[in-house]
Amino acid sequence: MIKLTYRDAVRRALADALRADENVIFFGEDVAEAGGVFKVTPGLYEEFGGERVMDTPISEEAFIGAALGAAITGMRPVAELMFADFVPVAMDQIANQIAKYRYMSGGQFIVPLTIRAAQGAGAGFGTQHSQCVESWLLNIPGIKIVVPGTVKDMYGLLRTAIDDNNPVIVLEHKVLYNYAEEIDEAELTHVPLGKAAVRRVGKDITVVATQLMMHRSLDAAERLAGEGIDCEVIDLRTMIPLDEETILESIAKTGRLVIVEEAPHAGGWGADIAALAADKGIYWLDAPVKRVNMGGALIAYSPPLEDEVVPNVSRIADAIRAVMRA
Numbered sequence: 001m002i003k004l005t006y007r008d009a010v011r012r013a014l015a016d017a018l019r020a021d022e023n024v025i026f027f028g029e030d031v032a033e034a035g036g037v038f039k040v041t042p043g044l045y046e047e048f049g050g051e052r053v054m055d056t057p058i059s060e061e062a063f064i065g066a067a068l069g070a071a072i073t074g075m076r077p078v079a080e081l082m083f084a085d086f087v088p089v090a091m092d093q094i095a096n097q098i099a100k101y102r103y104m105s106g107g108q109f110i111v112p113l114t115i116r117a118a119q120g121a122g123a124g125f126g127t128q129h130s131q132c133v134e135s136w137l138l139n140i141p142g143i144k145i146v147v148p149g150t151v152k153d154m155y156g157l158l159r160t161a162i163d164d165n166n167p168v169i170v171l172e173h174k175v176l177y178n179y180a181e182e183i184d185e186a187e188l189t190h191v192p193l194g195k196a197a198v199r200r201v202g203k204d205i206t207v208v209a210t211q212l213m214m215h216r217s218l219d220a221a222e223r224l225a226g227e228g229i230d231c232e233v234i235d236l237r238t239m240i241p242l243d244e245e246t247i248l249e250s251i252a253k254t255g256r257l258v259i260v261e262e263a264p265h266a267g268g269w270g271a272d273i274a275a276l277a278a279d280k281g282i283y284w285l286d287a288p289v290k291r292v293n294m295g296g297a298l299i300a301y302s303p304p305l306e307d308e309v310v311p312n313v314s315r316i317a318d319a320i321r322a323v324m325r326a
Contacts, residue, residue, distance in 0.1 A: 156191030
């Protein structure tokens with residue numbers, strides 16, 4: 001048994017991928033000698049050298065475009081965006097080039113490209129460096145989106161993303177970097193994309209969440225267990241492809257659904273889950289679907305205001321109680 005943090009899992013996955021395949025390269029802002037702003041990549045430059053672990057200029061559009069070039073010419077690049085909030089700077093490359101290149105070439109090219117980025121609130125980085133961005137990316141066919149919430153998933157999903165012959169965006173929650181698990185080292189293995197995990201089995205209500213919101217939903221479920229409410233908590237793990245089967249099987253069992261998002265309400269990914277329930281699970285539902293999210297608020301720099309905006313355990317528990325009463 002070993003104790004690993006989510007941060008350790010990132011570095012270990014990158015190191016193991018670099019060792020396993022000489023075509024894997026890694027670059028981004030301050031990732032080499034500096035080891036990254038969140039210190040998730042120290043030692044990689046020293047082990048693999050400057051030809052495989054490289055610092056880039058502060059131009060996200062340029063180095064994400066370079067990653068595409070590397071991918072279609074035989075490499076397996078991993079590019080790091082320092083903050084996921086910087087995705088829009090490289091959005092033309094992501095939405096109009098990377099996502100569409102294999103399609104536009106009639107399958108003549110593969111695009112084995114992984115983009116990593118740190119997202120999420122809770123660390124006092126302010127409104128321009130604290131957003132969860134998966135909902136921004138859901139409208140782009142041709143990319144896969146991964147949102148690891150545990151140490152084993154952080155390792156396993158990143159390894160699988162790097163091995164995939166299609167572009168994958170791996171979004172890491174910065175508040176989870178210090179989250180630690182004691183695990184069997186043999187359990188550090190590839191995790192398939194498109195398969196959700198049932199983190200808590202229950203019979204009364206289904207709660208769907210990801211990353212930090214998944215952990216808070218588990219805490220809310222434990223609180224509610226003392227009130228006789230038995231929650232089933234699903235961790236999506238992958239936004240694209242989405243594991244509809246696990247969600248629908250749970251709804252069929254419980255008849256109730258709460259969706260917890262660290263995102264604004266309008267255009268949030270929870271709307272897709274609610275639509276799935278309405279389209280394919282409507283006859284199983286015994287109450288209206290409820291979404292718990294950030295409403296229309298921006299994320300403040302002030303810690304108390306930040307805490308007020310992001311769903312907490314009490315808000316999640318209150319939403320679950322409301323749906324149980326409906």
